[in-house]
Amino acid sequence: MKPTVDQELCIGDGICEDLSPEVFELRDDGLAYVIDKDPDESVWPTIKEAVDECPTDAIILESYGGDEEVAA
Ligand code: F3S
Numbered sequence: 001m002k003p004t005v006d007q008e009l010c011i012g013d014g015i016c017e018d019l020s021p022e023v024f025e026l027r028d029d030g031l032a033y034v035i036d037k038d039p040d041e042s043v044w045p046t047i048k049e050a051v052d053e054c055p056t057d058a059i060i061l062e063s064y065g066g067d068e069e070v071a072a
Contacts, residue, residue, distance in 0.1 A: 001039070001044055001047070001061055001062070001063060002037060002038070002061070002062045002063075003023060003024075003034050003037075003039065003047050003051075003059060003060070003061055003062075004034055004059070004060050004062070005024070005031070005032045005033060005034055005058055005059055005060075006058045006059075006060060007031045007032075007033075007058075008058075009056045009057065009058035010031045010032050010056065010058040011055065011056050011058075012026060012030040012031055012032070013054065013055050013056070014026055014032070015050065015053045015054060015055075016032050016050035016053070016054055016059060017032060019046050019049050019050045019053060020043060020046035020047050020049070020050045022035075022036055022039065022040075022043050022046075023035065023036045023039050023043060023046070023047055023050075024050060024059075032058070032059075047059075047061065048061075
């Protein structure tokens with residue numbers, strides 16, 4: 001599972017970093033970035049939670065097969 005953040009959509013809410021700090025980081029520009037592009041399976045639930053909680057649906061998950069899995 002490969003998470004990405006669409007910085008065009010991100011409004012810097014920060015819930016992603018709160019829920020999954022191993023994977024998401026808010027930077028000086030106020031936007032979230034993925035700091036672990038190949039996260040361990042153990043943190044996947046926190047990533048999915050971040051996807052659900054992000055107010056602008058800025059977090060996208062892709063399966064390793066390359067298909068877009070979740071955009072919600
Ligand atoms: Fe941005 Fe959504 Fe995280 S708005 S800071 S990607 S919770």
